[in-house]
Amino acid sequence: MESFYTIQGEGHYSGRAAYFIRTGGCDVGCVWCDVKESWEAKDHPDTSLETLLDGVNSTPTDFVVITGGEPAMYPIETLVSALQDNYKEVAIETSGCYPLDAKVDWYCFSPKKFKKPVDEAYIKANELKIVIFNKNDFSWAEEHAAKVNDDCLLYLQPEWSKEAQMLPLIIDYVKDNPRWRISLQTHKYMNIP
Numbered sequence: 001m002e003s004f005y006t007i008q009g010e011g012h013y014s015g016r017a018a019y020f021i022r023t024g025g026c027d028v029g030c031v032w033c034d035v036k037e038s039w040e041a042k043d044h045p046d047t048s049l050e051t052l053l054d055g056v057n058s059t060p061t062d063f064v065v066i067t068g069g070e071p072a073m074y075p076i077e078t079l080v081s082a083l084q085d086n087y088k089e090v091a092i093e094t095s096g097c098y099p100l101d102a103k104v105d106w107y108c109f110s111p112k113k114f115k116k117p118v119d120e121a122y123i124k125a126n127e128l129k130i131v132i133f134n135k136n137d138f139s140w141a142e143e144h145a146a147k148v149n150d151d152c153l154l155y156l157q158p159e160w161s162k163e164a165q166m167l168p169l170i171i172d173y174v175k176d177n178p179r180w181r182i183s184l185q186t187h188k189y190m191n192i193p
């Protein structure tokens with residue numbers, strides 16, 4: 001769908017310069033999705049591997065984030081291997097609803113109520129990032145945290161339109177449950193992509 005050079009805004013690598021590759025197509029249907037224009041794959045023409053590699057290699061970063069849409073809907077092994085052959089560390093942002101065919105360096109798993117994740121997402125997750133839309137989402141977050149590996153990092157991220165209401169609850173929750181950390185969508189504060 002698009003590729004751009006920016007700063008990773010969310011989660012563990014927040015603040016790190018990153019080249020983003022966003023795939024078109026997603027069938028998860030999150031009501032609050034902040035990139036709904038990605039949903040229809042056919043709205044987004046293909047981009048060649050060569051064009052993507054040229055884009056990445058025109059920047060000085062060693063870090064690429066593959067997101068979407070839902071990037072795990074597609075075979076991305078060729079892309080991921082090519083990036084790694086070019087000495088890039090590759091992270092994925094995924095709902096975990098599809099098995100992933102590639103070996104990424106960082107798997108950020110953000111499960112959704114709208115579609116059940118596959119079991120392998122819990123095994124692969126380096127980072128579990130739960131979007132908090134209402135107060136029931138804390139217990140829902142714990143259900144997922146119980147299923148990931150012990151070394152998986154746990155993040156609570158306020159849904160953007162509910163941030164004013166949810167952030168105070170998230171702050172209290174993290175103070176009471178310090179295994180969790182806060183993730184904010186910092187790129188939205190910085191007005192960058």
Ligand SMILES: C[S@@+](CC[C@H](N)C(=O)[O-])C[C@H]1O[C@@H](n2cnc3c(N)ncnc32)[C@H](O)[C@@H]1O
Pocket residue numbers: 026032033034035067068069070071093094095096109110129131157158159160161185
């Ligand atoms: C747009 S999604 C694309 C990748 C993948 N489909 C997924 O959901 O993980 C990228 C990240 O943005 C988060 N996100 C999407 N809309 C959001 C919103 N309105 N507020 C906060 N986070 C949001 C998702 O949970 C996910 O962690």
Ligand SMILES: Nc1nc2[nH]cc(C(=O)O)c2c(=O)[nH]1
Pocket residue numbers: 006007008009010035067068093187192193
């Ligand atoms: N700067 C920036 N950081 C991000 N982290 C995750 C994003 C995503 O849409 O997957 C995202 C994004 O869209 N922009």
Ligand code: SF4
Pocket residue numbers: 026027028029030033034035036038068069070095112
């Ligand atoms: S899974 Fe990701 S891209 Fe798909 S609707 Fe949900 S937030 Fe949007």
Ligand SMILES: [Mg+2]
Pocket residue numbers: 034035
């Ligand atoms: Mg985004």
